Amino acid sequence: MHLVTKSYFDTFCRDFGAPYDEAKNFEAFVNYCAFSKYSGDSVEASDLVYEGADPGIDGALLFLDDRAVFSLEELEEIFQTTRREYQVSIVLTQAKRSTSWSKQEIDSFVAAIVDYLSELPAQPHSQYLADFKKMFNKVYENIGRVKGGLPNIHAYFFTAAPDTDAVEINAAFQVGESALKRIGYSNETLLIKAHREVIHDLWLLADGPMEARLATVGYAPFPAAPSINNAYVATVTARSFIDSILKDQNGTPRKKLFEENVRDFLGVDVDVNSEIAETLSNADKKPRFGLMNNGVTIVASSVRPAGQEIYIRDFQIVNGCQTSNVLISLDAQVDSSVSLMIKLIEADEPSVIDDIVRATNRQSKVEDAQFISTLAALRDLEQYFNARGAGEASRIYFERRKGQYRLENVAPVRIFDVRETARCYAAVVMMRPDLSSRYPNRLTGELLNDVFTQGAQEEDYYTACYSHYRLRMLTSNKRFDGKYSKLRWHIMTAASKYCGAKYKEFGCKSKNEALYNLFSSNDGDWFDRLDLLIKTALPDPDISRDLLKSPPLTAVVIANVDALLE
Structure with a gap:
């Protein structure tokens, strides 16, 4: 090689x-x-x-x-x-x-x-x-x-x-x-x-990072503002916006532009987007597109003008998901007559970015429940992970926004975004490994308030994610057969049940302390306990995918753990 x-x-x-x-x-x-x-x-x-x-x-x-x-x-x-x-x-x-x-x-x-x-x-x-x-x-x-x-x-x-x-x-x-x-x-x-x-x-x-040079018709700087390094409002052709921002150098639509946007693309046929599409399809209205559209807001780690171009790096579209996706969908109808207004903001403080996301989307009447990345509970969780993990050799990180730890060169295996944290929580605290494996999008959708509920203990999330991290390390290091990787959610549920019943016997103050110890060791008494638990709860790692995804498997795992506890 x-x-x-x-x-x-x-x-x-x-x-x-x-x-x-x-x-x-x-x-x-x-x-x-x-x-x-x-x-x-x-x-x-x-x-x-x-x-x-x-x-x-x-x-x-x-x-x-x-x-x-x-x-x-x-x-x-x-x-x-x-x-x-x-x-x-x-x-x-x-x-x-x-x-x-x-x-x-x-x-x-x-x-x-x-x-x-x-x-x-x-x-x-x-x-x-x-x-x-x-x-x-x-x-x-x-x-x-x-x-x-x-x-x-x-x-x-x-x-x-x-x-x-x-x-x-x-x-x-x-x-x-x-x-x-x-x-x-x-x-x-x-x-x-x-x-x-x-x-x-x-x-x-x-x-790697996303980088682009956006050709403009013209631009003007915003006045200086606290915690905003640079900001410009620019008029661009929609063609330039599509080719420079929405697509990469190979002409492929970029897939990581909209993590900060609070709404997924709703489709061309919904009312607001059908109006955008109709404007692009009408030869008389097309030149007025930029005047009829609210424009797009982009937040980036670097915004630098150079002549009539603006260079941006590590950028996210925080408002304008619908407009952007309609432009991609109707690419063939976008010619040089179509213009667009773009706001480009260089900011790196999470609280400032949160304010921008909330303010720009509030104008579109977006409901509070859709502000997944700006929920106060998630901000508190991020702070807890940072405080709890400080000084630990096996530190893990809660990622509230995509790529926030890129500059720190943190291994992805240590990073838990909102979706992955929800899957860990469902397996360990809710005891629902079926949700973690079969319906992960429900956990950050209709079940969002059940997962990130007010009053929940931050240590529960940290311990659940830490258990997942260590289980991945144990299979990666061949301490357990790699085939157990696909059974990780059920193993975590089994461990939660086991430690909830045995933590006092193990000399621990809480179930979380026992869970932390259970997954921390590569050998010794705690590893032996985990080895016994896994081979009792799930004795055959060659389980079929149909059974893996079925609700009865959870009942079988719990019954096997109960037998171990007797």
């Missing part, structure tokens, strides 16, 4: 606590590189690979717009509870660590996809791929909700080999892509030659 590829791969394994052997970890690594091109969601290494029969496909991922969907239940829920259309992307991968090319391997990958997508596949499939095929079929059952009438199918042949001009290799990709197109199941069909330089580019895009 090339030295640079090996460096990026090792960094991934360390930062994400990759728990498998080198071959499986490499699959997780390249699948993460692909994943990050489509979504800004947090993801576990164990969510990116699967065990079982391998018909020549190493990874299968599904995205609705930039949202990753990992279960049929969640996909069904999305289609049942929303009426909007989605850009659907199906990503299939093959990973090869070899530094040489093989036409046969490329042909085999294409043949595997063709067989997999057929009505009666000849190859055996793992439970993961069988479940993914059900998700694939569910998309077609809801084909009227798919933009363009069909999903996109992107197949990545990842290899550690350098690019090649070999005629037979390039021909294999051309012939293979044609074969995938002939199936007729997709809108955009790509067979991607993902050699090592492509892997390097994808990794850097996933892990």
